[in-house]
Amino acid sequence: MSIEIENIAKQFGTFTALGDVTLSIPSGELVALLGPSGSGKTTLLRIIAGLETPDSGRILFNGTDTTQSHVRDRKVGFVFQHYALFKHMTVFDNVAFGLNVRPKETRPTKEEIRERVSKLLRLVQLEGMAGRYPAQLSGGQRQRIALARALAVEPQVLLLDEPFGALDAQVRAELRRWLRKLHDEIHVTSVFVTHDQDEALEVADRIVVMNRGKIEQSGTPDEVYEHPANPFVLNFLGNVNLFHGRLQQTGEQPGAGENAVSYVRSHDIEIDRSPQDSTALCAEVRHIQKLGPAVRVTLAIAGSPELVEAELTRDVFQNLGLQQGESVFVRPRQVRVFVEDYQI
Amino acid sequence: MKFFKRHNNVLPGFGVTLGFTIFYLSIIVLIPLSALVFRTAGLTWGEFVTTVTAPRVLASYKITFGAALAAAVINSIFGVLVAWVLVRYRFPGRRIVDALIDLPFALPTAVAGITLATIYSPNGWVGRFLEPHGIKVAFTPLGIVLAMTFIGLPFVVRTVQPVVEEIETELEEAATCLGATRWQTLVRVIFPLLTPSILTGFALSFARGVGEYGSIIFIAGNMPMVSEITPLLIITKLEQFDYRGATAIACVMLLTSFTLLLVINLLQKWSRRYAE
Numbered sequence: 001m002s003i004e005i006e007n008i009a010k011q012f013g014t015f016t017a018l019g020d021v022t023l024s025i026p027s028g029e030l031v032a033l034l035g036p037s038g039s040g041k042t043t044l045l046r047i048i049a050g051l052e053t054p055d056s057g058r059i060l061f062n063g064t065d066t067t068q069s070h071v072r073d074r075k076v077g078f079v080f081q082h083y084a085l086f087k088h089m090t091v092f093d094n095v096a097f098g099l100n101v102r103p104k105e106t107r108p109t110k111e112e113i114r115e116r117v118s119k120l121l122r123l124v125q126l127e128g129m130a131g132r133y134p135a136q137l138s139g140g141q142r143q144r145i146a147l148a149r150a151l152a153v154e155p156q157v158l159l160l161d162e163p164f165g166a167l168d169a170q171v172r173a174e175l176r177r178w179l180r181k182l183h184d185e186i187h188v189t190s191v192f193v194t195h196d197q198d199e200a201l202e203v204a205d206r207i208v209v210m211n212r213g214k215i216e217q218s219g220t221p222d223e224v225y226e227h228p229a230n231p232f233v234l235n236f237l238g239n240v241n242l243f244h245g246r247l248q249q250t251g252e253q254p255g256a257g258e259n260a261v262s263y264v265r266s267h268d269i270e271i272d273r274s275p276q277d278s279t280a281l282c283a284e285v286r287h288i289q290k291l292g293p294a295v296r297v298t299l300a301i302a303g304s305p306e307l308v309e310a311e312l313t314r315d316v317f318q319n320l321g322l323q324q325g326e327s328v329f330v331r332p333r334q335v336r337v338f339v340e341d342y343q344i
Numbered sequence: 345m346k347f348f349k350r351h352n353n354v355l356p357g358f359g360v361t362l363g364f365t366i367f368y369l370s371i372i373v374l375i376p377l378s379a380l381v382f383r384t385a386g387l388t389w390g391e392f393v394t395t396v397t398a399p400r401v402l403a404s405y406k407i408t409f410g411a412a413l414a415a416a417v418i419n420s421i422f423g424v425l426v427a428w429v430l431v432r433y434r435f436p437g438r439r440i441v442d443a444l445i446d447l448p449f450a451l452p453t454a455v456a457g458i459t460l461a462t463i464y465s466p467n468g469w470v471g472r473f474l475e476p477h478g479i480k481v482a483f484t485p486l487g488i489v490l491a492m493t494f495i496g497l498p499f500v501v502r503t504v505q506p507v508v509e510e511i512e513t514e515l516e517e518a519a520t521c522l523g524a525t526r527w528q529t530l531v532r533v534i535f536p537l538l539t540p541s542i543l544t545g546f547a548l549s550f551a552r553g554v555g556e557y558g559s560i561i562f563i564a565g566n567m568p569m570v571s572e573i574t575p576l577l578i579i580t581k582l583e584q585f586d587y588r589g590a591t592a593i594a595c596v597m598l599l600t601s602f603t604l605l606l607v608i609n610l611l612q613k614w615s616r617r618y619a620e
Contacts (some may be wrong), residue, residue, distance in 0.1 A: 051517055071520045078521040084514040088536040088618045098522035101532070133618040154521055 001062050001156040001189045002027040003048060008057035010043055010213075017043040018273050019213040025080070025206075027062075030180070032200035034236070035210035036140065041193045042161055044210070048191065049076045050157050061156065065263065072156075077188075081162040083142045085134040091145050092130040095120055098153035101151045118150040120321030123182070140171040146181075151186070160192035167168040176203050197237045199224060231338050232265065239266040241308045243335075269310035271320060272329045280329040283308065285322055290314075297322060299330055353496040377517030377598065383591040395592045404574040409600065411573075412553030413490035419549045420542050423500025430501070431508040445502070448495045453558030460491055461563040483485045483565030488573060492553035493592050499552060507541040508514055547608040 003025040010018040018040045025031050028206040042293040046052040048059060050071035058067045066074055074281070086094050093100075095117045099108055108116065121127050124144040134142055143163060150158060163179070164172040180203045183190055194200050200207045201221045207231070208218045217229040228234035274278065286307065287298040297319040300306045308330065312320075352488065384392065395401070408419040430442055464481035471482060479486050512533060519529040557575040562569040574597055581590035 049401070049519075049521065071517075072523050072525070076521060078518065080514050080518060082512070083512065083514065084518040086515065086519075086533055097524070097532070101519075101522065101524040101528045135619060149518075151524065 001324045003095050004060035006058045009116040010054050010056045011199045016213050027189055029205045032204035033193045033208050034200040035245040040213040042208045045159050045161055045193050047203050049078050050074050061340045075155050077155030078161050079146050079150050081158040081165045083146045087134050091132050092117055095149045095152050120152055126146045138214045142176055158188050161296045161321045162193050260337050262335045262337045266309045266311040266333050268333040270331045270333055276331055280331040281332045285324055380591050380594055384595045387588050392592050395589045396596045400568050402573050403569045404577045408574040411488040411492055412550050414489045415496050415553045416550035417547045418493050419496045419500045420546045422502050427501045427504040427508050445498050449498050457559030457562030482563050485571050487563040488560050491563050495556055496549030496552050499548035503541045503545035507538055540612050543608055543612040547605055
């Protein structure tokens with residue numbers, strides 16, 4: 001099931017949640033809507049689901065306009081951040097809900113429902129939990145039940161609103177790997193909203209980076225990470241250092257001579273005892289912070305008020321034997337320069 | 345010997361609060377109620393049975409408990425509706441409506457009774473329109489139900505309101521996404537969540553109705569065997585200096601009310617079985 005989003009706009013009072021968003025989601029893909037809070041990603045998801053009506057624009061499912069059709073008829077599975085499980089029903093009844101509310105003619109028999117529910121519970125690896133109430137489950141288990149419930153109606157599209165947002169770090173990492181695996185098995189077109197770049201990079205086939213009600217960039221995780229379209233995308237996907245400067249005249253390059261900002265990701269900064277080439281800058285180690293497998297080193301570039309953060313692996317850090325206060329040379333491995341609209 | 349094992353709890357207070365609770369309940373509830381039972385004990389068993397099963401007394405139980413049940417049912421239905429509207433919708437005058445709900449709490453019951461009787465009497469504002477259709481409210485059992493409904497309404501609204509406030513719209517959205525119609529969402533999702541609070545409101549409204557005296561005697565007409573409530577019968581006995589008879593009837597009322605409230609509480613516990 002492909003989804004076409006055409007010129008969707010939505011206004012809440014004076015706040016523009018979405019301004020003319022157009023996006024096409026191919027069938028069977030797992031797409032992440034990534035952006036900071038207030039970027040309109042949840043609103044877009046809710047408009048796709050039909051829980052919100054757009055001020056203008058159209059939503060097409062498989063080429064058919066569904067903008068006017070009711071949520072009930074759209075056949076979307078929606079997973080909420082806070083699970084929205086029916087707490088007065090057992091896990092079984094929660095998953096079976098979508099089947100039980102069908103009109104008599106299309107409702108499966110009790111036996112079929114039982115079979116379908118146990119199949120889904122196996123899929124989400126919670127077979128033994130059918131008789132429990134949601135209050136007796138952990139957060140991760142609840143979210144998997146919510147997913148099973150959404151899948152029970154065999155939706156054409158699966159929409160997930162910050163599905164792992166309310167979970168702790170470990171369960172979160174586990175569950176997103178599991179979601180990726182699940183999607184590889186069932187291949188239902190899925191869109192999930194997240195503000196966590198790691199989550200998007202790890203899980204999604206395609207990432208749509210959103211900011212202030214607009215799409216900044218849309219592409220595969222590699223594309224948006226390796227070739228960010230603008231400083232916002234670069235900034236949002238990982239830690240970056242900013243170097244302010246002026247482009248030197250090199251002939252055919254556009255924008256030469258203009259003020260420009262160059263961006264270097266913190267793990268693209270090399271630290272050496274001796275200058276490797278002309279691009280190396282002298283710097284002083286200000287602060288060392290160990291972050292599990294990585295070490296973050298804060299450096300002050302000589303003759304510049306700016307501080308630079310470099311991220312090293314533990315090995316590299318130990319080989320260098322860096323000490324606070326000593327002078328070293330830093331060299332950016334990869335630099336991105338943005339001059340207004342130009343990218344070099 | 346200690347009755348309760350001492351728990352090393354960081355948050356102390358069990359002993360003190362339980363002690364105070366028992367002391368307080370004794371003074372306020374248990375001692376007066378046991379005095380009632382002691383008074384009744386002056387009667388022999390035979391006298392007691394004759395007193396509490398006299399036809400006029402039996403008729404009064406029927407009308408009192410029957411009307412209180414009817415009023416509690418009416419209040420449960422419309423109270424939930426009122427609570428829902430007050431929580432879910434924003435309309436001009438909402439605050440005033442909200443405040444109006446509590447008025448039956450504050451109004452002297454006699455005033456309520458007289459007002460209702462005046463309005464619903466055959467030539468009253470509302471009564472004159474009902475009269476031609478053969479509906480008599482004032483001075484009939486219907487009037488008793490009306491008065492009990494009036495005084496019991498706040499209980500249901502005030503117990504259900506906070507629960508409606510807590511229901512996340514996400515639950516309804518989830519149900520809709522799964523294909524449930526509005527009616528199915530209401531019956532299968534929202535109503536079960538409200539049930540415990542509706543039962544509490546029902547019990548409170550019922551208890552209030554059973555014990556109500558002031559407003560009813562003005563509207564009921566107080567015809568023996570037809571519209572005479574038990575509390576009135578007790579007063580009548582007191583006026584005749586038949587204290588034992590009065591307390592005997594009171595004891596029966598008390599026991600019946602307590603049993604019914606206990607049943608409702610158990611029902612309520614059952615309706616929230618998922619929370620454990």
